[in-house]
Amino acid sequence: MLRELEIVEQLILGQDPLHRGQALHTPKDPALDQARAHYYQQLKRVSKQHAAQPVPPSAPARPGHSRAGERWSIAEDNRLSALWETSSTVTSAELAEKLGRSRAAILARLVKQGYFANQASAMQADDQRLEQAGQPAWWASQPPPLPLPDLNPPQRDNNPNAGKAWSASDDARLRASWHDPAAPDCASIAQSMGRSRAAIIARLVRIGEYPDRDAVRAADRERQQEV
Incomplete structure (x- = not known):
């Protein structure tokens, strides 16, 4: 099984x-x-x-399989x-x-x-x-961890949908925005959808528009240069 x-x-x-x-x-x-x-x-x-024979939750990780660091x-x-x-x-x-x-x-x-x-x-x-x-x-x-670095300080307050699951209508809206003749960049789409730019890049890969994030970033840079 x-x-x-x-x-x-x-x-x-x-x-x-x-x-x-x-x-x-x-x-x-x-x-x-x-x-x-x-x-x-x-x-x-x-x-x-x-x-x-379920594996105990505290079982140590198998040697050679840790990717820490x-x-x-x-x-x-x-x-x-x-x-x-x-x-x-x-x-x-x-x-x-x-x-x-x-x-x-x-x-x-x-x-x-x-x-x-x-x-x-x-x-x-x-x-x-x-x-x-x-x-x-x-x-x-757990004890309070050290805070993570502020990844997108200017946009944080403008991301009301950060962390929310993507619906089919969200995906359709993202796809339509990306293929809009005006060719908006990821930052513009992120602002309109209440998401972060990183989330837009990740989602464009998820819905099959690009094979990986590097390809999205390359396309996004081209759009920024056209403005």
């Missing part, structure tokens, strides 16, 4: 489970994404219920984004185990990607997911 979970996760990420790293190029469809996510959650719950790759960023958005119950603990990072590093990266305005709101959202799963809040019992 664990192998089936891995296969479904690869499908959710748009990758061929038989040939690691190769994209499936499946047409984007919100209903299909939702169906896959629902099946994944059902399968994960059944797997936990029937696991003969390493630079985040584009593939890692895309995987983190996909897992966080696809499941409304996945927590930083699960993501830390999957990606070989610390829980604090996971939340710091979500802030960097524009999902949250600051570290405190990211920790609060993570604790809410834990409580929804019937587990005690974790961050509320």
Whole structure:
């Protein structure tokens, strides 16, 4: 059953489970994404219920699989984004185990990607997911961490939708804005949608407009130069 979970996760990420790293190029469809996510959650719950020897939560990470201190790759960023958005119950603990990072590093990266305005709101959202799963809040019992650097100080107050899930209508609006004849840049679209520029860049990759964030940034620079 664990192998089936891995296969479904690869499908959710748009990758061929038989040939690691190769994209499936499946047409984007919100209903299909939702169906896959629902099946994944059902399968994960059944797997936990029937696991003969569950791994203790405090089990040490496997040697050689920690990426602490390493630079985040584009593939890692895309995987983190996909897992966080696809499941409304996945927590930083699960993501830390999957990606070989610390829980604090996971939340710091979500802030960097524009999902949250600051570290405190990211920790609060993570604790809410834990409580929804019937587990005690974790961050509320920890000592206050050192504050993260202010990533977008001029725009922070103008991002009322920061951290909110993207709906199908949000994606449609983003796609329409990006293809508008006026060719607005990411900062302009971010301001109109109440998001951060980083969130717009990440979402353009997520909805299939570009293969990675570097490609979005290159296209965005061209638009800025045309102004």
